[in-house]
Amino acid sequence: MLTGKNLVNGEWVSGETTFQSQPAEGPSSVFSEASVSDVDRACEAAEKAFEVFGSTSDEQRAALLHKIADEIEARGAELTEVGSRETALPAARLEGERGRTAGQLRLFAETILKGDYLDKRHDEALPDRAPLPRPELFLIQRPIGPVAVFGASNFPLAFSTAGGDTASALAAGCPVVVKGHPAHPGTGEIVAQAIDAAVKACGMPAGTFGFLQGTTHELGQQLVQHPLVKAVGFTGSLRGGRALFDLCAARSEPIPFFGELGSVNPVFLLPSAMEQRAEAIGEGWAGSLTMGVGQFCTNPGIVVVREGEEVDRFADAAVKALQGVGAQTMLTGGIAAACRSGQDRLAKTEGVETLLKTQSESQAATPSVYRTNAGVFLANHALQEEVFGPVGLIVTVADDDEMRTVAACFDGQLTATLHLEANDNALAKTLLPILERRAGRVLANGFPTGVEVAETMVHGGPYPASTNFGATSVGTMAIRRWLRPVCYQNLPAELLH
Known part of the structure; x- marks a missing residue:
């Protein structure tokens, strides 16, 4: 059952002020706004728990991670009910995301x-080495301390309260204080209840996990500026993430900010692939573009393709497929308004032709x-700027040189995609060195929506x-964000971890 409270030092506490949720459908609920003192107590409890x-x-x-997964699954029906009401995401999507989270x-x-x-x-000791002996050296990664995590709007489970940032930080040995996303506060609280139950069942310190709700920017600012927080995990907008990143850097003790901020995920369609399957690629792009109402960070928003009759085949197939997609509810009214603003900006840009645009409210x-x-x-x-939603831009190039020029102009991306056949390999080899400098994941003959949780996944980029090209927020390497190397010299073996 929802309490509308915040989790601080293992206790669910009310605040002096409240806010109402804004569900996509059904009645709203009341939640406590976390105060400055709640932030202080949660961070102090996390620091104490870290000991x-x-x-x-x-x-x-x-054992704790397994127990959290069990507790989340035990609340599956409630998560689906509340999550669907808050986000308008279908039950099947939420159930799949719950499985991914566990x-x-x-x-x-x-x-x-x-x-x-x-x-x-x-490195073994070399006492007889000349001209100088070598001491015995051990290196090991150690957890950095309390971590602040910001829930994402577009993934209420897999990238939020118990998402990859929280899971990897707990795996590393770092207590976590989560700022829940106000778009789905009820879903966030239910997951927080699951983590709290697991922490208590496993006998972990009360401050191992804290959960704070709120609608103000000040709450996030207070959290990242708290002197006991040693790193931040964030998934969200470029504007919001950059503001928090700057606050982390401006602290008297700067801390790492691992933020995923935005990407247009360009797709390059090479000539032979277009000759053989332009229509199929167009249909596939349309499906990827509208998956989850385009609210994925890996949404393939821009296609780059050589001029020719194949472009028309591709575009006609994509538009035909998209015309069959009706209006879909986005996560929040603000996200929907921003999407329409981005559509209007593209439509009014000189030199940009509108191939498909319908009205939504x-x-x-x-x-x-x-x-x-x-x-x-x-x-x-500005044409490179992400429009968060089912919005695509086709960019035509005159030749291979111009395709390489366009590839080189992109800012850092989460993904870049090549559609190619064997005859395209020569061109692909010249594009690959450009794309791998700009993307964390380069894929062929597919679409980037759908991020496999695996040992080899990189979900990050320049x-x-x-904000950190050497990190990933998905996959097992995500744990390394919350560790730092320590070298032990001549330390007795019984003292080493």
């Missing part, structure tokens, strides 16, 4: 039990497609896709 939790065994933390918790548990994530290294969105050429695109950097 114990930071030294727990891999086995103990793995699955990544268990994957992190398996990963830490293997021990490889610690990257242990040992309130919290709904309909797909739109636009077309321009490389000259216009290269001259107007700025502005993320």
Whole structure:
């Protein structure tokens, strides 16, 4: 049952002020706004918990992660009911996301039990080495301390309260304080209840996990500026993430900010692939573009393709497929309004042709497609800006050189895609060095929506896709964000972790 309270030091507490949820359908609920004192107490409890939790065994933390997954699954029906009401996401999507959330918790548990994530290294002592002896050296990764995590609007489970940031930080041995996203406060609280139950069942310190709700920017600012917070995980807008990133950097003790901020995920259609399957690629792009109402960070918003009759085949197939997609409810009214604003901006840009644009109102969105050429695109950097929703832009190029020029103009991306056949390999080889400098994941003959939770996944990229190009928020390497290397010299073996 929802309480509308915040979790601070293992207790559910009310606040002096409240806010009402704004569900996509059904009645709203009342939630307590976390105060400055709530932030202080949650961070102080996390620091105190770190004294114990930071030294727990891999086995103990793995048990905690498994228990959290169990507790989330036990609340499955309630999560689907409340999540559907708050976000308008269909039950099947929420059930799949719940499975992904539980699955990544268990994957992190398996990963830490293997021990490889610690990257242990040992140099034996060489007392007789000339001209100087060498001491015995051990290197091991150690948790950094309390971590603040911001829930995402578009993934109420997999990237929010118990999402990859929280799961990987707990796996590393770092207590977590989560700022829940106001778009789905009830869903966030139910998951927080699951984590709280697991923490208590496993005998972990009360401050191992805290959960704070609120609608103000000040709450997030207070959290990232708290001197006991040692790192931040964030998934959200470029504007909001950059503001928090700057606050982290401006602290008297700057801390790392691992933010995923935005991406247009360009798709490059090479000539032979277009000759053989332009229509099929167009239909596939339409499906990826509208998946989840285009509210995925890996939405393939821009297509780059050589001029010719194949472009018309591709565009006609995509538009035909998109015309069959009706208005769909977006996560919030604000997101829907921003999507319409982006559509209007593209439609009014000189040199951009509207291929498909239909009307939508309130919290709904309909797909739109636009077309321009490389000259216009290269001259107007605003055309690179992400429109969060089912919006696509086709950019035509005159030749291979111009395709490479367009590829080189992109800012950092989460993904870049090549559609190619064997005869396209020569061109692809010249594009690949450009794209791998701009994207964390490069894929062929597919679409980037859908991020596999696996050992090898990289979900990050150069700025502005993320604020740290060497990190990933998905996959087992995500744990390394919350660790730092420590070298132990001549330390007795019984003192080493």
